[in-house]
Amino acid sequence: MSTASQLRAALAARLIEDAPSVEPEWRSAVQTVPRELFTRSYFRPVAGTVPTGYRPVREGEPGWLEGVYSDETLITQLDGRIRPDDMTEGAVTGSPSSSSTLPSLVLRMWRRLGAETGHRVLEIGTGTGYSTALGAHRLGDADLTSVEYDPVVGGAAAAALKAAGFAPRLIIGDGLRGDPNGGRYDRLIATCAVRYIPLSWLHQVKPGGKILVTLSGWSYANALALLDVTGPGEATGRFLPGCTSFMIARPHDRPPRPTLVLSPGDERPSRIDPTKRDDWTGGWVAQLAAPSAERMGAGPEQILWDVSTGSQARTAPGPDGGWTVVQRGPVRLWDRVEQAIRLWQAAGEPRQEGFGITVSAAGQRVWLATEDGPGWDLPI
Numbered sequence: 001m002s003t004a005s006q007l008r009a010a011l012a013a014r015l016i017e018d019a020p021s022v023e024p025e026w027r028s029a030v031q032t033v034p035r036e037l038f039t040r041s042y043f044r045p046v047a048g049t050v051p052t053g054y055r056p057v058r059e060g061e062p063g064w065l066e067g068v069y070s071d072e073t074l075i076t077q078l079d080g081r082i083r084p085d086d087m088t089e090g091a092v093t094g095s096p097s098s099s100s101t102l103p104s105l106v107l108r109m110w111r112r113l114g115a116e117t118g119h120r121v122l123e124i125g126t127g128t129g130y131s132t133a134l135g136a137h138r139l140g141d142a143d144l145t146s147v148e149y150d151p152v153v154g155g156a157a158a159a160a161l162k163a164a165g166f167a168p169r170l171i172i173g174d175g176l177r178g179d180p181n182g183g184r185y186d187r188l189i190a191t192c193a194v195r196y197i198p199l200s201w202l203h204q205v206k207p208g209g210k211i212l213v214t215l216s217g218w219s220y221a222n223a224l225a226l227l228d229v230t231g232p233g234e235a236t237g238r239f240l241p242g243c244t245s246f247m248i249a250r251p252h253d254r255p256p257r258p259t260l261v262l263s264p265g266d267e268r269p270s271r272i273d274p275t276k277r278d279d280w281t282g283g284w285v286a287q288l289a290a291p292s293a294e295r296m297g298a299g300p301e302q303i304l305w306d307v308s309t310g311s312q313a314r315t316a317p318g319p320d321g322g323w324t325v326v327q328r329g330p331v332r333l334w335d336r337v338e339q340a341i342r343l344w345q346a347a348g349e350p351r352q353e354g355f356g357i358t359v360s361a362a363g364q365r366v367w368l369a370t371e372d373g374p375g376w377d378l379p380i
Helices: 003-018 024-032 064-068 103-113 130-139 151-163 199-204 274-278 280-289 333-346
Strands: 041-046 053-058 074-078 096-100 121-124 144-148 169-172 185-194 205-215 223-231 234-239 266-269 293-298 301-306 312-317 323-328 355-360 363-368 375-377
Touching: 003 024, 003 064, 003 103, 024 103, 024 130, 041 064, 053 064, 103 130, 103 185, 103 205, 103 223, 121 130, 121 199, 130 144, 130 151, 144 151, 151 169, 185 199, 199 205, 223 355, 274 280, 274 293, 274 301, 274 333, 280 293, 280 333, 301 333, 312 333, 323 333
Parallel strands: 121 144, 121 185, 144 169, 185 205
Antiparallel strands: 041 053, 041 074, 074 096, 205 223, 223 234, 234 355, 266 323, 293 301, 301 312, 312 323, 355 363, 363 375
16 A cells, blocks of 8 residues: 555544444545645745745655645635745745645534535535545446536636546636526535625525535624525525635635724723624624724724725723724724624624524524524625
């Protein structure tokens, strides 16, 4: 048995040990698909660097194959253009823009989708193609279509899938528009995050079908939702347990912001502890309340900046205990965050599985506990 086969078998054994109820079909996919074909090079973060530096790791280098078969996300592109093979030496800084998601999460996502033999599945975000290969192994090439926004990333994925012996239908284009030829799918799985559910998805998935997608925003808080499509343009669902995050789809990412200038504003005591936003669910609830605001900082000293209006909110420890907030601009960001966090606290601070989502022609609304409970509209 080759080294790659041994490492693949060991990774599969670890994943199955952590999830002993894995179906035989998915177990076979993890044991069979060679991840090294999809991650011939990747970036490793350089410990202790600020901002984070990344160094390339290429096929055949010491530690390359061990990294491939670690249960880790491997960064394969920075800033929408820099790939590991573009570098000659040293490290580079940048924002991750494409990756091979950690295998345990890929497997968990596919299983949560509930795709079965005979289901037609639309995947949004081909990425390296590793997730696509697992889906093709389980469902067959003919029933899987995958859409990738970046033509360079998509081209590399197509070559890797062919080398691995798979031939699903691949499309280069804006996955938020779904299949450009239309179609009637039983399942849709997104390996990128979105700010709201694209309407095209809701019309391309059959009533009774399911959509699995991560909702995010410009503060980059994430929540995984499983929706049941109830009719054309309509769906309802619940958020799932766990901490799942994906890179936000490029058309949904925040616009470039100018240099931040901290300006005077109105100061008052804060009615909540700003560190509640450091909690996984608390930060997401705050983002629901201020979806166009970017978050900077952590702990008691944080900044919220609404890119569209220039509104700001800045928190700090109070001189006599507690916390203060300074707000300026047409949107009182902290007022909105306080109200949302206090509603969440009054409900006992439930995790994300205590929330649901309803999508209709009237809009898209995330709600707490029940559909007629408190909620927040998504920024369509």
